[in-house]
Amino acid sequence: MKKGTLYLIAILWAVIVILPFLWALRISLIPTYTTFVSFFPKSLSELSLVNYEYLLFKTKFPRWMINSVLVSGGATFLNVLACSMLGYVLARKRLPGSNVIFTLVLALLMVPYHILVIALYLGLSKVKLTNTLFGVILPLSANPFGVFLMRQYITMIPREYEEAALVDGCSRIGALFKIVLPQALPAVGILTVTMFMETWNNFILPLVMLTKDSMKTVTVGIADLAFQTLNTNWGVLMAGSLLGAVPTVLVFVLFNRYFLRGLTLHGGLK
Amino acid sequence: MFTISFTRWPIIGSPTFVGLKNYYRLLHDEIFLKALKNTLWYALITVPSITSFSFALALSLRGITWGREFFKAIYVFPMVVTLVSTAAIWKGMYLPFGPLNQLLVNLGFSPVEFLSVGLVIPSLCLVLIWRDIGYYSLFFLAGLEEIPSEILEAATVDGAGAFQRFRYIIWPMMKPVTLLVCILVTIGSFMIFTLVYVITGGGPAYSSEALLNYIYDVGWREFRMGYAAASAVIYFFILFGLNMFERLVFERG
Structure with missing residues (x-):
């Protein structure tokens, strides 16, 4: 095919992908939603931030954002910690049963966690963790993909460095954090970015775990906004949808490279 | 999980053992069967369309050198945006007087009720397709980039047309990627929950209810944990079976 046609297809799809978001942005910037809004504003004075104001001061949206940041941040941190430790053990030490554990990790990769x-809910409600952020963080904090990723990466790192450190009197934990992890930085990067995205986007777990309004994460909050009875306030809903996506988009823009690599890796393993 | 599925457990109190009764009742539960049928429809529509369209998009992306990275970034963008946000935005797109219908009217068609009983499943599939094509095209693109261009050039010199090159070189080499995408989309379509939850809530009259939505409704609206667990077990085995089936088809074909 000719180059021109190819570019046409590529550009067309890019436009189709972007348009709904632009529409949402447009709707979020008009004070009251009416059905016949022209896509392009006639003047700048037509636009207003009323919806954003409402969202930030009349709803619990800021609180939901904070909750989401805490959950995603906490789960990501714990993931990096747990996955690198377990990955390290599986990569280095020949413990009895480590093969069994590794097979289990691989098996878990195949099971969608939704099932x-x-x-999870029954177990966590038994230990009274419903309606706590920790109850959402905990189940998300040892992702099988992360364990797999770290194990594979650490296996490729020569073990001579840490052995030298161990001989010099460094502890195992010290060797992991001071010697192995700095060498595994790309894997840690991929892990951090993918885990942040995944926990931020998580919906079903916070939906069942967090029922109190002030404890909700932003995803559940947006779904609530979408369900306001009778009159959905479209401007506010669109404003919330866009703001709720800002952190992941930010991470994506900043760590684009890690994210794209992580995506194909992640998919390739499933 | 399995053990819970053999019990009756209304959350408060302790579970009582009921044997296979949950499973028996599920097979006679109209709403469950409907959710099962809907979920299969979601998979049936999205798997072939996403796979073929993203393959086509990757093929055209391969011919582009200038700005390829830019397009890649745009194409994964819907994947980056929280699914709940996407769902809310598309709920707006599908409004009776929303932008999609305005577009249809401007093009001279009559407006369509996207979320009516007959159209709701294709409409929801469309969101999924819109969201996933760009993402999976990156998988295909990664696979295409691994095909050495010498082989393709040699084939061209030997007089192979575009179709022949595709049929005898590209397709056989892309089979593993295609299988992978098929499996991922199947899993993805079975995990459809958020879209349904936000856009339709399973309605109208359960016509868009997916299996996960059913499980959620039974478990957390009616608080029948044992029953919900039983449907989750069935859900798991169907998904597992489908993946095995796809593997078989690709190994044969």
């Missing part, structure tokens, strides 16, 4: 939500 486990019931079991």
Whole structure:
């Protein structure tokens, strides 16, 4: 095919992908939603931030954002910690049963975690973790993909460095954090970015775990806004949808490279 | 999980053992069967369309050198945006007087009720397709980039047309990627929950209810945990079976 046609297809799809978001932006900037809005504003004075104001001061949206940041941040941090430790052990030490553990990790990769939500919910409500942020963080903090990623990466790192450190009197934990992890930085980067995205986007787990309005994460909050009875306030809903996506988009823009690599890796393993 | 599925457990109190009764009742539960049928429809529509369109998009992206990275970034963008946001935005797109219908009217068609009983499943699939094509095209693109261009050039010199090159060189080499995408989309379509939850809530009259939505409704609206667990077990085995089936088809074909 000719180059021109190819570019036409590529540009056309890019436009189709972007348009709904632009529409949402447009709707979020008009005070009251009416059905016949022209896509392009006639003048700048037509636009207003009323919806954003409403969102920030009349709803619990800021609180939801904070909750989401805490959950995603906490789960991501714990993931990096747990996955690198377990990955390290699986990569280095020949413990009895480590093969079994690794097979289990691989098996878990195949199971969509949605199926486990019931079991998770029942277990966590038994230890009174419903309606706490920790109850959402905990189940998300040891992702099988992360363990797999870290194990594979650490296996490729020569073990001579840490052995030298161990001989010099460094502890195992010290060797992991001071010697192995700095060498595994690309893997840690991929892990951090993918885990942040995944936990931020998580919906079903916070939906069942957090029922109190002030404890909700932003995803559940947006879904609530979408369900306001009778009159959905479209301007506010669109404003919330866009603001709720800002952190992941930011991470994507900043760490584009890690994210794209992580995506194909992640998919390739499933 | 399995053990819970053999019990009756209204959350408060302790579970009582009921044997296979949950499973028996599920097979006679109209709403469950409907959700099962809907979920299969979601998979049936999205798997072939996403796979073929993203393959086509990757093929055209391969011919582009200038600005390829830019397009890649745009194409994964819907994947980056929280699914709930996407769902809310598309809920707006599908409004009776929303932008899509305005577009249709401007083009001279009559407006369509996107979320009516007959159209709701294709409409929801469209969101999924819109969101996923760009993302999966990156998988195909990565696969295409691994095909050495010498082979393709050699084939061209030997007089192979575009179709022949595709049929005898590109397709056989892309089979593993295609299988992977098929499996991922199947899993993805089975995990459809958020879209349904936000856009339709399973309605009208359960016509868009997916299996996960059903499980959620039974578990957290009616608080019948044992019953919900039983449907989750069935859900798991169907998904597992479908993946095995796809593997078989690709290994044969």
